[in-house]
Amino acid sequence: MSRCTLAPEIDAVVDRMGADLGASSPFLANQVLRWIRRISPGGRPSAHFLDVRMFPILRLPEFVVESLSVTPDTGFHRALISSTVYGYYYIRLIDDVVDGDRDLVLERRILPIAGYFLSEFQLGYQKYFPAEHEFWQVFRRLWMVSAASSAEDAMQRSVGFTEFERVSSRKFSAAGIPVAATCLHYGRANLVPAWLDLVDGLGRWSQMVDDILDWHRDRGVDAATYFLTEGERQRRGEESLEEWILREGCDWGFALLNEWMERLQQSAVQLGSPGLMEYLAARKAWAAEQHAALRNGLAELARLAGILGQATPASASCGAGTTIT
Amino acid sequence: MAGTPITFGELVNACLNNPGFFHELQDNPAQAITQAGYEATPMVIESLKNLDYNAIRKVFRACDPTSAPMC
Numbered sequence: 001m002s003r004c005t006l007a008p009e010i011d012a013v014v015d016r017m018g019a020d021l022g023a024s025s026p027f028l029a030n031q032v033l034r035w036i037r038r039i040s041p042g043g044r045p046s047a048h049f050l051d052v053r054m055f056p057i058l059r060l061p062e063f064v065v066e067s068l069s070v071t072p073d074t075g076f077h078r079a080l081i082s083s084t085v086y087g088y089y090y091i092r093l094i095d096d097v098v099d100g101d102r103d104l105v106l107e108r109r110i111l112p113i114a115g116y117f118l119s120e121f122q123l124g125y126q127k128y129f130p131a132e133h134e135f136w137q138v139f140r141r142l143w144m145v146s147a148a149s150s151a152e153d154a155m156q157r158s159v160g161f162t163e164f165e166r167v168s169s170r171k172f173s174a175a176g177i178p179v180a181a182t183c184l185h186y187g188r189a190n191l192v193p194a195w196l197d198l199v200d201g202l203g204r205w206s207q208m209v210d211d212i213l214d215w216h217r218d219r220g221v222d223a224a225t226y227f228l229t230e231g232e233r234q235r236r237g238e239e240s241l242e243e244w245i246l247r248e249g250c251d252w253g254f255a256l257l258n259e260w261m262e263r264l265q266q267s268a269v270q271l272g273s274p275g276l277m278e279y280l281a282a283r284k285a286w287a288a289e290q291h292a293a294l295r296n297g298l299a300e301l302a303r304l305a306g307i308l309g310q311a312t313p314a315s316a317s318c319g320a321g322t323t324i325t
Numbered sequence: 326m327a328g329t330p331i332t333f334g335e336l337v338n339a340c341l342n343n344p345g346f347f348h349e350l351q352d353n354p355a356q357a358i359t360q361a362g363y364e365a366t367p368m369v370i371e372s373l374k375n376l377d378y379n380a381i382r383k384v385f386r387a388c389d390p391t392s393a394p395m396c
Contacts, residue, residue, distance in 0.1 A: 241334070305333040
């Protein structure tokens, strides 16, 4: 299912959700839909799921299918999309409350609806996999890893590479559930490990992107990340974190991303998915743009700091910079 | 920090928290710099005009958490 056909499918899932909830409580339905619109760029759920920075949870099954040379089972893929949308909102709602980095009155009020999201996520698979099916072992394992990693990550005080690999980058493990389901639905259990490795690698890459680009927000809420921890470790003496990022942190972070992306691209070739290869190439180009934006912009801000460093503060009572920050 | 020059770190924070300041700095450098507590000398104004504000704005866009659905 391409991006074009995914968008109406996603919006239809959210419409159905609104109708379901509205049948029980129109008030609650309005509140939940208000939250969903608030976290969606432009207020559109499909824009959220198809955003360039979004983990491709809805596209991964499509990448699997095109590598299998099978006729897609449309009903199965519709069920996967619906389940995955609910699963994402379940994780996102809990994450927002756990992160607690902004006004969360609405999130706390609608938190009980997380139970409904979870049941809809799981019910999507029950039609296709009986209780004894091996799928449920994979489901249980990935769901547990994802939940445990999210909880442990929120409690970390510093994140070295070991913790990043073992905890932070595993938060995306649940994205492997629809991927494993696709392999198993088409009778290709042998491909599950390779595709789950790909999901893990993509999770690692995506988490590092978030670590780098969200460093300012993370530091503001005192969240420990691999990027911030390395900044503390690598910065020199009196050097500030921002100075480290400009001097080498930015290049260091994006070099890691490049290295990991090359491995992902090799995996995509082995898995035989042209859509995945195209997706990864686009992500690589996007990351290069962010790298240039950050490096060039920070260099320009350093020039501005130099200009202001030579300027004369107007008076001690009107503190330089206080009206800027 | 009254009376002390703004640091690079503070400027980066300003870029990410108050990007509007950089619009002001580009559109009306004398007023923006005066309001920020500096003397708007011709040399400073000229230097400010030569900055690449588009590059600065791109930092804000790259690091804007509201544009990041996974955040």
